[in-house]
Amino acid sequence: MIAAEELKFKLTNIADLIHNIIAETDDVPYNEFTKNEQLKERVFSQLQEIGQSANEISASLNEYEDEDKNKDILDNLSRFSNARFNQEAEIDLNSVWNIIQTEFREIEKELMTTAKKY
Secondary structure, three states: OOOHHHHHHHHHHHHHHHHHHHHHHOOOOHHHHHHOHHHHHHHHHHHHHHHHHHHHHHHHHHHOOOOHHHHHHHHHHHHHHHOOOOOOOOOOHHHHHHHHHHOHHHHHHHHHHHHOOO
């Protein structure tokens, strides 16, 4: 079982990484994002860190009551654990962009609300 304090730290860390991604991409048009190799590398590096952290704590949320919603969020975020940007094998940047632009703000709020419980 993951300790409550460690869970709080990890949830806060994921929310902070999401915040960083939002801040880096907020005023960037999609077309510019697709052409900016350094920005894509930074975003994908942070996505990978989010995925790894989410994967580590997702199973532990089973031990806490009323965390089904957050478990679903973390299970979905854990899919980013292997996120890598590779210029030769371009992934669907549009899907990643849409998640960042449409879902990350709400996910960040939800994780911070949950972290405050611990």
